[in-house]
Amino acid sequence: MSTLSARDVDVRYAGRGGRSVHALSNVSLTIESGEFVVAVGASGCGKTTLLKLFAGFQAPSSGSITLGGKPVEGPGGDRGVVFQDDALFPWLSVRGNIEFGPKMAGLGVAERRERCGRIIDLVGLADFADHRVWELSGGMRQRVGMARALANEPSILLMDEPLGALDALTREKMQELLIRLWDKTGRSVFLITHSVEEAIFLATRIVVLSPRPGRITREFRADFSRRVLAGEGSRAIKSDPAFIALREQVLAAVLKEADA
Numbered sequence: 001m002s003t004l005s006a007r008d009v010d011v012r013y014a015g016r017g018g019r020s021v022h023a024l025s026n027v028s029l030t031i032e033s034g035e036f037v038v039a040v041g042a043s044g045c046g047k048t049t050l051l052k053l054f055a056g057f058q059a060p061s062s063g064s065i066t067l068g069g070k071p072v073e074g075p076g077g078d079r080g081v082v083f084q085d086d087a088l089f090p091w092l093s094v095r096g097n098i099e100f101g102p103k104m105a106g107l108g109v110a111e112r113r114e115r116c117g118r119i120i121d122l123v124g125l126a127d128f129a130d131h132r133v134w135e136l137s138g139g140m141r142q143r144v145g146m147a148r149a150l151a152n153e154p155s156i157l158l159m160d161e162p163l164g165a166l167d168a169l170t171r172e173k174m175q176e177l178l179i180r181l182w183d184k185t186g187r188s189v190f191l192i193t194h195s196v197e198e199a200i201f202l203a204t205r206i207v208v209l210s211p212r213p214g215r216i217t218r219e220f221r222a223d224f225s226r227r228v229l230a231g232e233g234s235r236a237i238k239s240d241p242a243f244i245a246l247r248e249q250v251l252a253a254v255l256k257e258a259d260a
């Protein structure tokens with residue numbers, strides 16, 4: 001397991017009319033092995049930019065990104081990425097989508113079947129392994145997206161609003177699934193959400209970003225996911241006064257930064 005780290009990162013995009021956009025300014029964030037870090041913040045504060053740096057989809061203008069102490073120089077199977085738009089291969093079955101990465105990485109058929117079978121069970125899709133992805137509901141498609149990311153056995157999952165397109169009921173079920181996946185696989189997670197409630201429910205650490213330029217302004221610790229793992233119901237946890245108090249604190253930090 002490896003530590004993923006951004007150090008003194010700046011990102012500037014070329015904007016219209018020669019004006020540059022300062023998307024991230026002096027951002028440092030280290031995600032330790034086994035952490036579940038959730039980023040929240042107003043639209044445009046650079047959350048997706050930070051995730052893309054971690055994924056290796058783009059390089060910072062200055063500063064460094066490292067995984068296990070080594071510079072991140074591009075995308076790699078050691079970081080599994082899940083977006084809101086699942087971007088699955090529609091012509092492949094559930095199993096085909098999940099086995100795609102390991103197949104490309106040269107894993108033999110037997111090992112691929114065994115590894116992906118385990119992951120398919122883990123995300124609760126055993127009865128749908130041979131379905132085409134267009135036959136699935138939105139929540140099931142996102143399960144395939146998560147399974148596909150896990151199939152490469154990454155040290156960290158990077159997720160950008162993975163539950164953003166789901167209805168409230170499915171979303172809550174998927175939050176519980178995410179916590180169980182995190183627990184059972186032992187992977188670290190970096191996740192972006194617009195929902196402060198979701199952030200607090202899932203995270204071991206919440207980072208608040210502020211816009212213009214994007215910076216990390218606050219951090220909060222949480223451990224409500226442990227209660228989910230201990231069998232407590234989501235509704236009971238989310239209506240607990242301790243949960244509500246933290247939710248209001250984080251929300252106040254997000255709104256303060258958004259207004260500033």
Ligand SMILES: Nc1ncnc2c1ncn2[C@@H]1O[C@H](COP(=O)(O)OP(=O)(O)OP(=O)(O)O)[C@@H](O)[C@H]1O
Binds near residue numbers: 021042043050
């Ligand atoms: N490729 C790009 N070219 C120019 N500007 C960009 C580019 N990508 C992002 N930006 C700008 O950088 C800033 C940060 O964008 P980013 O998408 O990282 O923010 P975000 O916090 O993820 O926003 P949202 O919550 O709306 O998804 C925004 O002002 C955005 O317009």
